[in-house]
Amino acid sequence: MTMQDSEKFEGLKRNLVEENERRYGAEARERCGAAAVDESTRKMLNMGEKDFAAWQELGAEIVSALEEAVRSGADPAGPEGARVCDLHRRWLGYTWPSNTAEAHRGLAEAYVADERFTAYYDGTVVGCAAWLRAAILAHAR
CATH class of the missing domain: 1.10.490.50 (Antibiotic binding domain of TipA-like multidrug resistance regulators)
Incomplete structure (x- = not known):
């Protein structure tokens, strides 16, 4: 994977996380707790x-x-x-x-x-x- 491909891939994951946070973040944090949501975000970004x-x-x-x-x-x-x-x-x-x-x-x-x-x-x-x-x-x- 080239640096450009790597940057695109990381950007794609960040966009997914940001969209998920925008749509469901507050609700997910209320239901599941901030730690669980943060860990899920970490897993996605580290994938x-x-x-x-x-x-x-x-x-x-x-x-x-x-x-x-x-x-x-x-x-x-x-x-x-x-x-x-x-x-x-x-x-x-x-x-x-x-x-x-x-x-x-x-x-x-x-x-x-x-x-x-x-x-x-x-x-x-x-x-x-x-x-x-x-x-x-x-x-x-």
Whole structure:
């Protein structure tokens, strides 16, 4: 990676962190505490290019799997739900300081309670946010 590429990559991560802070920062600090948010930011900013690419690919795989699961009528409590729950847990592990089952389930509740999350997951196929919530509640350990 050239210096210019490295600078672009670091800028991309900073932009993601700044956008996340602008949109969710105050709320996240209130719910999770400043230390947890700061640690998540640190993990993102320290992520290497290979891990960043894996994190993005995993995020895209989750959305694709959700859309297919909802379209096909898969049971979120079944094997596909377990697979998607595990993908999502792994995805969170890249940026979350404490990736517990309890925290995972709490986030799952936010996916249907907070219209911003619902709009993201239901952007192409309506029902993905609720399906993901059900899968996480059934399988988070």
